[in-house]
Amino acid sequence: MSATTPTRAGAAVRVAGLGVRLPDRVVTNDDLAKVMDTSDEWIRSRTGIRQRHVAAPGEATSDLAAAAARAALDDGGFEVADVAAIVVATTTPDHTVPGTAPLVAARLGSQAAAFDINAACSGFLYGLRLAAGMTATGDGAVLVIGAETLTRIVDPGDRSVAVLFGDGAGAVVLVPDDAASFGPFSLGADGTQPSMLWTAAGGTRRPFDAVVLEEGSHYLTMRGGDVYRNAVARMAQASREVLEQAGLKVSDVDLFIGHQANVRILDAVASRLGLAPERNHVSVDRHGNTSAASIPLALADARDQGRLHDGDTVLLAAFGAGLTWGAGLLSWKGAS
Ligand code: ACO
Numbered sequence: 001m002s003a004t005t006p007t008r009a010g011a012a013v014r015v016a017g018l019g020v021r022l023p024d025r026v027v028t029n030d031d032l033a034k035v036m037d038t039s040d041e042w043i044r045s046r047t048g049i050r051q052r053h054v055a056a057p058g059e060a061t062s063d064l065a066a067a068a069a070r071a072a073l074d075d076g077g078f079e080v081a082d083v084a085a086i087v088v089a090t091t092t093p094d095h096t097v098p099g100t101a102p103l104v105a106a107r108l109g110s111q112a113a114a115f116d117i118n119a120a121c122s123g124f125l126y127g128l129r130l131a132a133g134m135t136a137t138g139d140g141a142v143l144v145i146g147a148e149t150l151t152r153i154v155d156p157g158d159r160s161v162a163v164l165f166g167d168g169a170g171a172v173v174l175v176p177d178d179a180a181s182f183g184p185f186s187l188g189a190d191g192t193q194p195s196m197l198w199t200a201a202g203g204t205r206r207p208f209d210a211v212v213l214e215e216g217s218h219y220l221t222m223r224g225g226d227v228y229r230n231a232v233a234r235m236a237q238a239s240r241e242v243l244e245q246a247g248l249k250v251s252d253v254d255l256f257i258g259h260q261a262n263v264r265i266l267d268a269v270a271s272r273l274g275l276a277p278e279r280n281h282v283s284v285d286r287h288g289n290t291s292a293a294s295i296p297l298a299l300a301d302a303r304d305q306g307r308l309h310d311g312d313t314v315l316l317a318a319f320g321a322g323l324t325w326g327a328g329l330l331s332w333k334g335a336s
Contacts, residue, residue, distance in 0.1 A: 015299075036163075049163065060149060061093060062107065068169035083143050126187060131143075153218075161219075187238075236272040260290070310333050
């Protein structure tokens with residue numbers, strides 16, 4: 001088991017803009033039950049998901065990312081010229097080459113540094129940690145975007161995964177602020193069991209060909225039970241680590257924003273931590289699992305519901321393919 005990577009506490013950084021983009025088309029569980037052998041009851045009882053947004057034909061990750069970024073800039077009253085770097089966390093890039101971030105930058109009219117990170121469902125948390133370091137050490141404002149079109153890499157006929165995922169994007173603008181506290185973060189990875197959650201083919205290990213197409217081995221597959229157990233254990237552990245590093249108790253957490261994969265996973269993490277259920281924010285019921293986009297989407301959802309206030313201690317936690325995981329704390333002093 002690999003050691004996690006703790007980072008120093010309390011960078012002088014804050015979220016100064018927050019924006020999202022969800023595709024217009026909403027697919028309910030009943031819609032899925034018309035095209036595959038499933039039911040609203042099965043999906044809701046196993047996952048808590050009621051509906052998800054699905055990208056339109058031709059709508060790609062960069063389209064959602066650029067719209068969320070634009071919304072975050074507008075939210076904070078920024079011009080694109082204010083942004084020193086653009087980080088896109090995604091596991092569903094528009095292309096293998098080039099990265100998605102330069103495409104997003106071009107859409108925004110920026111020639112700032114722009115690069116992708118792929119830490120699957122933990123990608124936004126990894127991106128926040130990276131961008132906070134850049135912001136705190138002099139780069140100024142950095143855009144961090146989590147954006148995915150997961151529905152493009154699942155077999156639409158495979159009920160064991162097709163019901164779980166949705167598309168969307170969320171973005172934040174991080175800025176330096178001497179009075180703010182952002183962190184600590186604890187990030188970790190264990191690549192010894194990649195097949196727990198992966199696309200077996202279509203990369204350089206096994207390039208796409210007619211056999212791959214026939215097998216459908218370019219689609220996402222997972223061992224659901226193993227993912228479930230690891231997600232609960234890793235998110236709870238990373239959360240404990242950051243609370244301990246910060247010298248906080250779980251009762252100090254005003255809001256828990258976990259990666260929105262499944263309500264049962266979120267409830268289990270909250271229960272292990274001893275977190276009051278009302279502090280566990282849930283948006284997976286309306287978004288499905290949007291991987292790297294899920295945390296910024298949930299943050300914006302919480303803000304829309306009036307659940308984020310200046311000074312609140314927010315605990316973030318994520319787990320995803322890799323395996324990757326992490327947690328982070330921030331004292332909310334943000335766009336409101
Ligand atoms: N509708 C109806 N029946 C289904 C469906 C479906 N959509 N999918 C599977 N089933 C069936 C199975 O075929 C199986 O039938 P059988 O008993 O006749 O063989 C039965 O339901 C039970 O299947 P299980 O896999 O045991 O169901 P389980 O209760 O474990 O729930 C689930 C499956 C929801 C995937 C669960 O394992 C889970 O939540 N895992 C976490 C996975 C996850 O969230 N992944 C997202 C990506 S990773 C991340 O973001 C962290």
